[in-house]
Amino acid sequence: MMSNWIKRKETSVVNVGGVSIGGDNPIAIQSMTNTNTLDVLSTVNQINELQAAGADIVRVSVPGFDEAKAFKEIKSIVTIPLVADIHFDYKIAIEVADSADCLRINPGNIGKESKIKEVINAALDNNVPIRVGVNAGSLEKDLQKKYGEPNADALVESALRHVDILDRFNFDNYKMSLKASNIEMTVDAYRKISNLINQPLHLGITEAGSFRSGTVKSSIGVGMLLTEGIGDTIRISLASNPVDEIKVGWDILKSLNIRSRGVKIIACPSCSRQNFNVIDVVNELEDRLEDISDDIEVAIIGCYVNGPGESKAAEIGLTGASPKNLLYVDGMPDKKISSENLVKEIEEKVREKLLIRNSKDIIARG
Numbered sequence: 001m002m003s004n005w006i007k008r009k010e011t012s013v014v015n016v017g018g019v020s021i022g023g024d025n026p027i028a029i030q031s032m033t034n035t036n037t038l039d040v041l042s043t044v045n046q047i048n049e050l051q052a053a054g055a056d057i058v059r060v061s062v063p064g065f066d067e068a069k070a071f072k073e074i075k076s077i078v079t080i081p082l083v084a085d086i087h088f089d090y091k092i093a094i095e096v097a098d099s100a101d102c103l104r105i106n107p108g109n110i111g112k113e114s115k116i117k118e119v120i121n122a123a124l125d126n127n128v129p130i131r132v133g134v135n136a137g138s139l140e141k142d143l144q145k146k147y148g149e150p151n152a153d154a155l156v157e158s159a160l161r162h163v164d165i166l167d168r169f170n171f172d173n174y175k176m177s178l179k180a181s182n183i184e185m186t187v188d189a190y191r192k193i194s195n196l197i198n199q200p201l202h203l204g205i206t207e208a209g210s211f212r213s214g215t216v217k218s219s220i221g222v223g224m225l226l227t228e229g230i231g232d233t234i235r236i237s238l239a240s241n242p243v244d245e246i247k248v249g250w251d252i253l254k255s256l257n258i259r260s261r262g263v264k265i266i267a268c269p270s271c272s273r274q275n276f277n278v279i280d281v282v283n284e285l286e287d288r289l290e291d292i293s294d295d296i297e298v299a300i301i302g303c304y305v306n307g308p309g310e311s312k313a314a315e316i317g318l319t320g321a322s323p324k325n326l327l328y329v330d331g332m333p334d335k336k337i338s339s340e341n342l343v344k345e346i347e348e349k350v351r352e353k354l355l356i357r358n359s360k361d362i363i364a365r366g
Contacts, residue, residue, distance in 0.1 A: 006256065008229040011200045014129045014175050017081025017101030019056050021175055021232050022200030026259055028056035028233040029249040030202075031242040032085065037067040037074070044077050046242065051080045053246040054261050054293065057233070059083040059104060068095045075099045083131065090115040097122035104131040107162045108138035116162070120171045129173045130166075134158045135206055136180035150180060152188035159193055175199055175232070179206035183221040190225050200232035211240040215248050219255075226256055263289045263350065266299040266310055274302030275320030276339040284343045294354050298346065299328075316349055318342065329353070 011022040019028055031050050035042040037060055047058050062071050062084045075082050076099075084100035086093040090110055093103045103123060110116060123130050136150035139158055147154040155178040166174055176199050178189040186205055194201060205221040208214035218236045225231050234252070236245040253259040265285065270278040282300050299314035301307035304321055308328075311317025317328040324336035329349065337345045 006227055006229055006258070009194060011232055012172065012198050014173060014200050016057055016083070016129060019081050021202075025232070026056075027226070027231060027253060029054060029246055029253070030057045030059060030083075030233060030235040031055050031245040031249075032059040032061070032235065034242055037061055037063075038070050040070050040073050040077075043070075043074050047074070047078045047080060047082075049243055050246055051078075053243045054250050055080060055246045057081045057083060057101075059085050059235075061085045062092055062096055063087065064089075065092060065095060068092055071096050072099045086110070090119050093119045094122040097126045097128060100128060102129050102131055104133050106133050106135060106138055107158050108135065108140050113165055116165050117169060120166065120169050123173065124171065127173075129175065130171075131175050131177065131202060132159065132162045132166075133202075134162075134176075134178045136182070136185065137206070150185065152178075152185050152192060155180065155185070155189040156192045156196070159189075160196065163197060172199070175202050177202035177204065179204050179237075181205065181207045181209075181217075183217055183224075186221050187224050190230055191228070194230045201230060202233045202235065203231040204235040204237055206237050208237045209239060211238055211244055214238040214240070218248065219252055223252055223256065226252070226258065260295045262292050262295070264295070264297045266297065266301075266314060268301045268303075268306065268310075270302050273305065273320075275322050276302060276325060276342055278302040278320075281318075281342050281346075285346060288343065288347050289350060292350070292354065294358070296350060296354060298350060300346075316346065316353065318346060 013023040014021045021028055033043050033046050035046050037043055050058050058080055060071055060082055062068050071084055081101040083102040083104050084096045085104045087106055088109050093105060134155050139150055139154055143154050143158055159176055159178055178193055180186045203222050203225055205218045208217040222234055234249055236248045238245050250261055254264055265282055267282045268278055297314045299310040299317035301310050302320040304319060307319030311319045311328040312331040319326045324338055327334045327337055
């Protein structure tokens, strides 16, 4: 559920393979495969991994006609919506329009208006949306010359050129992205375009960097926009395993109380007061509970300063104490457990609680 401290702009709605983007629909999380698209098996396996991690939509690069053929085969196997990523050759977009759930094109390299019109016609014929993806690194040459270097205004002007073309052909089944690796430029561009169009916006800091630095940059940039109510779908671009992009995306949405999935662990940073190794326990718990997609909040606090308060507020909480630590369930003390058995005991309690909750839900549904 959307946090009540964020007033989200209500955009128009675009349907991507059954996933509604925009309006008051949940903010969708995307990633992109980094396998060779021609390697159908590897690509399908990675798509399934992304879906299991919580992806709503996956984008696949289609640089040529051989890849277009492979894309169609991949699409016939997987169940998650797929976006075909097209650059340079508009004919490839036309080729996959009958199988893709969305066509991603880049105004900076797709070519003349006549070529864009052909893509629009293919999208209309197959009732698929287009994602107009503007990137600071691939702006049109005349805009590069006009502005000297990429900036927010250049990104917006590039986007609006494409909007004008789409409008002339009465095509409004599209979403928009304006990405740069610079946080300030990206945020400024999205703020400006959000005031000019009503289409759904796809957020991201492009080429954000390695897992650590890219996570920080994306969390700041994407987080800033989301708190302002801007954004309908996100992709966290990391030089890392694409599954990490999905995990970080979920962590951003969970941190802002926008969406929730899986185990949310609240943990203290640890200090000399800790009565067990907080860092080791949290890391092992995250690994063990990674398969859980149900929402549940777990607090792991190393000592009795903030422990009881945080533990009582979570569904399952652990407060460090001596000689034994205290486990809370639904705000009430449950039992004392030794430091040697912490991870095992907490994992069992989490799974037990979810099993009971899900059983009650099944009974309630009749």
